[in-house]
Amino acid sequence: MTTKSIDLSLEIWRQKDSKATGDFETYTLQNISTDMSFLEMLDVLNENLTREGRDPVAFDHDCREGICGMCGAVVNGIAHGPEPETTLCQLHMRHFNSGDTLVIEPFRSRAFPIMKDLITDRSALDRIIQAGGYVSVNTGGAPDGNAIPIPSTTAELAMDAASCIGCGACVASCPNGAAMLFTGAKISQLSLLSQGQPERKERAMAMVTAMDKEGFGNCTNERECEAVCPKGISIRNIAIMNREYVKASVLG
Amino acid sequence: MELKSNVPAGPLADKWDNHRFSSKLVNPANRRKYKAIVVGTGLAGASASATLAEQGYDVSTFCIQDSPRRAHSIAAQGGINAAKNYQNDGDSIYRLFYDTIKGGDFRSREANVYRLAQVSNNIIDQCVAQGVPFAREYGGTLANRSFGGAQVSRTFYARGQTGQQLLLGAYSALSRQIKAAKVTMHTRQEMMELVLVDGTARGIVTRDIISGKLTSHSADVVILATGGYGNAYFLSTNAMASNVTAAWRAHKKGAGFANPCFVQIHPTCIPVHGSYQSKLTLMSESLRNDGRVWVPKKPGDTRKPASIPEEERDYYLENKYPSFGNLVPRDVASRNAKEQCDAGKGVGSTQLAVYLDFAEAIRRDGEATILKKYGNLFQMYEKITDSNPLDEPMMIYPAVHYTMGGLWVDYNLMTTIPGLFAIGECNFSDHGANRLGASALMQGLADGYFIIGNTIANYLGSTPLDAVDTEHPQFPQAEKQVQDRIAKLLKNSEGGPEGKITVDDIHKELGLLLWDHCGMSRDKEGLEKALTELPAIQEKFWKHVYIPGSGEELNQSLERAGRLADFLEFAEIMIRDALAREESCGCHLREESQTEENEAKRDDNNYSHVAVWEYQGESKEPTLHKEELSFENVTPSQRSYK
Numbered sequence: 001m002t003t004k005s006i007d008l009s010l011e012i013w014r015q016k017d018s019k020a021t022g023d024f025e026t027y028t029l030q031n032i033s034t035d036m037s038f039l040e041m042l043d044v045l046n047e048n049l050t051r052e053g054r055d056p057v058a059f060d061h062d063c064r065e066g067i068c069g070m071c072g073a074v075v076n077g078i079a080h081g082p083e084p085e086t087t088l089c090q091l092h093m094r095h096f097n098s099g100d101t102l103v104i105e106p107f108r109s110r111a112f113p114i115m116k117d118l119i120t121d122r123s124a125l126d127r128i129i130q131a132g133g134y135v136s137v138n139t140g141g142a143p144d145g146n147a148i149p150i151p152s153t154t155a156e157l158a159m160d161a162a163s164c165i166g167c168g169a170c171v172a173s174c175p176n177g178a179a180m181l182f183t184g185a186k187i188s189q190l191s192l193l194s195q196g197q198p199e200r201k202e203r204a205m206a207m208v209t210a211m212d213k214e215g216f217g218n219c220t221n222e223r224e225c226e227a228v229c230p231k232g233i234s235i236r237n238i239a240i241m242n243r244e245y246v247k248a249s250v251l252g
Numbered sequence: 253m254e255l256k257s258n259v260p261a262g263p264l265a266d267k268w269d270n271h272r273f274s275s276k277l278v279n280p281a282n283r284r285k286y287k288a289i290v291v292g293t294g295l296a297g298a299s300a301s302a303t304l305a306e307q308g309y310d311v312s313t314f315c316i317q318d319s320p321r322r323a324h325s326i327a328a329q330g331g332i333n334a335a336k337n338y339q340n341d342g343d344s345i346y347r348l349f350y351d352t353i354k355g356g357d358f359r360s361r362e363a364n365v366y367r368l369a370q371v372s373n374n375i376i377d378q379c380v381a382q383g384v385p386f387a388r389e390y391g392g393t394l395a396n397r398s399f400g401g402a403q404v405s406r407t408f409y410a411r412g413q414t415g416q417q418l419l420l421g422a423y424s425a426l427s428r429q430i431k432a433a434k435v436t437m438h439t440r441q442e443m444m445e446l447v448l449v450d451g452t453a454r455g456i457v458t459r460d461i462i463s464g465k466l467t468s469h470s471a472d473v474v475i476l477a478t479g480g481y482g483n484a485y486f487l488s489t490n491a492m493a494s495n496v497t498a499a500w501r502a503h504k505k506g507a508g509f510a511n512p513c514f515v516q517i518h519p520t521c522i523p524v525h526g527s528y529q530s531k532l533t534l535m536s537e538s539l540r541n542d543g544r545v546w547v548p549k550k551p552g553d554t555r556k557p558a559s560i561p562e563e564e565r566d567y568y569l570e571n572k573y574p575s576f577g578n579l580v581p582r583d584v585a586s587r588n589a590k591e592q593c594d595a596g597k598g599v600g601s602t603q604l605a606v607y608l609d610f611a612e613a614i615r616r617d618g619e620a621t622i623l624k625k626y627g628n629l630f631q632m633y634e635k636i637t638d639s640n641p642l643d644e645p646m647m648i649y650p651a652v653h654y655t656m657g658g659l660w661v662d663y664n665l666m667t668t669i670p671g672l673f674a675i676g677e678c679n680f681s682d683h684g685a686n687r688l689g690a691s692a693l694m695q696g697l698a699d700g701y702f703i704i705g706n707t708i709a710n711y712l713g714s715t716p717l718d719a720v721d722t723e724h725p726q727f728p729q730a731e732k733q734v735q736d737r738i739a740k741l742l743k744n745s746e747g748g749p750e751g752k753i754t755v756d757d758i759h760k761e762l763g764l765l766l767w768d769h770c771g772m773s774r775d776k777e778g779l780e781k782a783l784t785e786l787p788a789i790q791e792k793f794w795k796h797v798y799i800p801g802s803g804e805e806l807n808q809s810l811e812r813a814g815r816l817a818d819f820l821e822f823a824e825i826m827i828r829d830a831l832a833r834e835e836s837c838g839c840h841l842r843e844e845s846q847t848e849e850n851e852a853k854r855d856d857n858n859y860s861h862v863a864v865w866e867y868q869g870e871s872k873e874p875t876l877h878k879e880e881l882s883f884e885n886v887t888p889s890q891r892s893y894k
C-alpha cells in the first residue's frame with residue numbers, strides 16, 4: 001500500500017436547477033491523496049470552493065459503501081468511473097494519475113431530469129417498482145418461513161438479481177436509455193421464487209408497461225448496462241424479462 | 253414529565269396478548285378518516301407505512317433521500333435474529349429475550365424485550381412471503397448462522413446484504429400501497445419541526461430539499477422512524493444523512509430523550525486514513541473468529557508488521573482475556589484497541605489502528621479455507637485500502653456504529669407527547685446499554701410491522717381528537733420558526749467566506765470532543781471538560797460558519813448545517829447523561845467504576861434506571877427524570893470475560 005499525492009484537472013457539469021442550461025466548468029485540485037474515495041475528492045473540492053465563496057458542486061450520496069445506490073456520475077464517459085463493479089463512492093483515487101483530466105457529468109437520460117449539477121431525478125425507477133415489483137401480501141397472514149422449501153441454488157439466483165441497488169447507471173450508459181436491466185432484475189427475482197408465482201404475469205405486463213410510459217428506451221443488445229453495473233447484474237435478466245413478458249401477453 | 257411505561261399486567265408471556273385484547277380498535281370503515289404521518293423509510297418507517305396503509309389508514313410518508321429504498325437500513329450486513337429454533341439447538345422466545353436483556357446489561361424493560369422476541373418469528377415469515385431471498389440450505393429450508401457471540405444459530409441472512417434485502421422487502425410493500433394511493437410518498441423532504449396542538453402531536457413542517465419550500469402537513473398521529481444519531485461524532489458507520497434533527501425537534505417540544513449517552517462503538521472498522529475522511533466502513537465482526545489482534549510491544553515501532561518478531565508483539569486480547577481471547581464482546585475489544593493506541597502502540601500512518609492478523613489461521617487451515625470464509629470481506633478491504641489481508645495483517649480501529657439511546661417511549665411506543673410515536677433506532681426501547689448483533693433489524697421490523705398498528709389503533713380508539721388542518725395557527729407559527737432558523741444559519745454568509753469556517757470544520761471539532769470524552773470510556777474530569785468546551789464550539793458555529801447559497805434552492809451545505817446545529821445542542825445532553833451515570837455498563841466504561849481487575853462495574857443499586865432528559869428552554873439546564881427498571885423474571889448478573 002503506497003499512498004501518493006496527485007494533481008488533477010476536473011471538468012464538471014454545472015447546472016443551477018432543472019430549468020437552467022448547464023455547462024462544464026474547469027477546476028484544479030492539488031495534493032489529492034490516492035487513499036481518498038472519489039466522493040472524498042469531491043468533498044475536498046467543495047470545501048475549497050466554499051472557502052473561496054463559490055458554489056460547491058451538488059452531488060447525491062448517502063451510504064458511501066456501495067449499497068444505497070444514491071451516488072453516481074459519469075466519469076470520462078463511464079457511469080461510476082473506470083473500475084468494474086464499483087460505485088462512485090467505492091472508487092478510489094489510486095486508480096488515477098497525477099495530471100489526469102476527469103470529465104464528470106450527471107447520469108443523463110430522458111427519464112432522469114437533471115435537478116442540479118450532478119443530481120438527477122430517478123423517481124421513474126420507483127414508479128416501475130410501484131407498478132408491480134412486489135408480492136401482494138399484507139402484514140400478518142404469512143405462512144411459516146419454512147412452509148415452502150426453495151432450493152438453495154434458486155435462492156442464490158434470486159439473490160443475484162435482487163442485489164440491484166437501483167442507481168440507474170444501466171440507464172445512463174444505455175445508448176437507448178433503457179431501464180431493462182433494472183426492471184428485468186426485479187422481474188426475474190420474483191419469477192424465480194414460489195412466492196412470486198401468483199402475480200407473475202400481471203407483474204411482467206405492468207412493469208414493462210410502466211417502463212415504456214416513463215420514457216425509457218428499448219434494448220438493442222448493446223450490453224453497456226451490464227458493463228457498468230456496480231453489482232454485476234447479468235444481462236440474462238433482460239432475456240428472462242422478455243420471456244416473462246411474451247408469455248404473459250401471448251398466453252394471457 | 254410523567255414517565256408511565258404502561259406495561260400491561262399479567263405474566264410476561266401473556267402481556268402482549270392481554271394488551272391487544274384490552275386495546276381499543278378502530279372500525280375498518282373509519283380508518284380512512286385518520287391521517288398518519290410517518291417520517292422515515294428505513295426498516296421501521298417503511299414497514300409501518302405499508303402496514304398502516306394496508307389496515308386502511310390515510311398515510312403520508314417522508315424521507316430525505318430521493319427514494320424510500322435508500323434509507324440507512326440498506327447498509328446492514330450481518331443478519332436478523334429470530335427465535336424460530338429451526339436449528340433445534342435449544343433456542344426459544346425466552347432465550348432470545350434473555351440474551352437481549354442480558355446483552356443490554358440489564359438496562360431495558362423486560363416487557364418490551366419479551367414482546368420483541370415474541371414477534372421476531374412473524375418477521376421472518378413476513379419477509380419470506382414478500383420474496384426476500386434469504387440464504388437456504390440444500391434441502392430448501394432457511395439457513396441460519398450464529399452471530400455476535402450467540403450460542404445458538406438464530407440469525408437469518410441474505411449474503412452480506414441482509415439490510416438491503418429486508419429494506420427492499422419493506423419498500424416493495426410500501427410501493428404497493430403508494431400505487432394503491434393509500435400512502436402519499438414525499439421524497440427529498442426533511443422534517444424541520446413538529447407541530448403540537450393543545451399538547452398533542454398534530455403535524456410536521458418539512459423543507460423540500462430541491463426547492464427549499466416549506467410545507468405544513470397535519471395528521472392525527474405522527475410516527476418518527478428517523479434512525480440513530482451516531483453522526484454526532486462526525487465519523488461513524490452511519491450513512492451521511494443520518495441525523496438527530498427530527499428527534500431533537502420533538503425533544504424541544506416536550507418529548508423525553510432517554511439514555512442519550514448509550515452509543516455502541518464497533519471494534520472492527522477500517523481505520524481513519526486522513527483528515528478528509530468522510531465516514532467509516534464496518535468490517536464484519538466474524539473476522540475476529542480467525543484473526544488475531546496485536547500491536548508492537550514497543551511504542552512508536554514503525555517497522556513493517558512482517559519485520560516485527562513474535563516476541564516483540566503484544567497479542568493483548570489473548571493475554572488479558574485468556575478464555576475469550578480475540579472474541580471478547582464489542583465494547584471490550586473496542587476499549588482495549590483505543591487503550592493500546594493511546595499508549596503509543598497504534599500502527600499505520602495515523603497510529604490509530606491495531607493489527608488483525610490471519611497469518612496463523614492461514615497456516616493452520618490453508619488459504620482456500622480462509623478465503624472461502626472471508627473472501628468478500630478481504631476484497632472489500634483491499635478495494636478501500638489497497639492492501640491484501642492474505643499478505644499483511646489487516647488494520648482495524650473502533651468506530652461509532654449504533655445508538656441505543658433515543659426518544660423515550662412507553663410500551664405502546666408513544667413518546668411523552670401524546671400522538672407522537674417513535675420506532676426503530678430512533679427510540680430507546682429494547683437494547684438497554686448495548687445492542688446485540690442482528691437485533692436492530694429485528695426491532696425496526698417488529699415495531700413497524702407488528703406493534704405500531706395495534707398501539708395506534710388503541711390511541712385513536714381511545715383519544716377524542718378535534719379536527720385540525722394546516723390552517724390552524726400552530727402551523728404557520730411552526731413554519732415561521734423554521735424560516736427564522738434558516739435565516740439565522742445563513743446570516744454569516746453575507747460578507748463572504750473571509751475569516752469564516754465551513755460546516756464540516758465545526759462538525760469535525762464536535763466529533764473529536766465527543767470521541768475523546770464521551771466515547772467508549774469516560775470519566776468525570778473529561779466529561780466536565782467536554783461540557784465546558786462545548787459552548788465555545790456552539791458559539792463558533794453560530795458566529796463564523798459560512799454557508800454559500802440561499803435557502804430557496806437545493807443547498808447541501810445548508811442541509812448539513814441544519815443537522816449540525818441540532819447535533820451541537822444534542823451533544824449537551826449526551827455529555828450530561830454520561831456524567832450523571834456514574835457506573836460502567838453496556839458499551840461504556842466509566843473510569844471511576846471498575847472492578848479490581850479493571851473491568852466494567854455496573855451499579856444496580858444506583859443506576860438501574862432509564863435516564864430521561866426533559867428540555868427546559870434555551871440556555872436552561874435540562875432536567876433528568878428516571879424510569880426505574882424492575883426485573884421480575886430475570887436476575888441481573890455481572891459480566892465477566894476473564
Ligand SMILES: Cc1cc2nc3c(=O)[nH]c(=O)nc-3n(C[C@H](O)[C@H](O)[C@H](O)COP(=O)(O)OP(=O)(O)OC[C@H]3O[C@@H](n4cnc5c(N)ncnc54)[C@H](O)[C@@H]3O)c2cc1C
Pocket residue numbers: 291292293294295296297314315316317323324325326327328329330331332414415441442443444477478479480489490491494495497498534653654675676677678689690691692693694696
Ligand atoms: C454498517 C452497518 C451495518 C449494520 N448491520 C446490522 C446487522 O447486520 N443487523 C442488525 O440488526 N443491525 C445492523 N445495523 C443497524 C441497523 O442497520 C440500523 O439500526 C437500522 O437499520 C435502523 O433502521 P431505522 O428504520 O430505525 O432507521 P434508518 O434506516 O436510519 O432510516 C431513517 C429514515 O429516516 C429518514 N429521516 C431521518 N431524518 C429525517 C428528517 N428530519 N426528515 C425526514 N426524514 C428523515 C431517512 O431519510 C430514512 O428514511 C447496522 C448498521 C450499520 C451502520
Ligand code: FES
Pocket residue numbers: 060061062063064065066067068069070071072087088089090
Ligand atoms: S453512496 Fe451509497 S452507493 Fe454510493
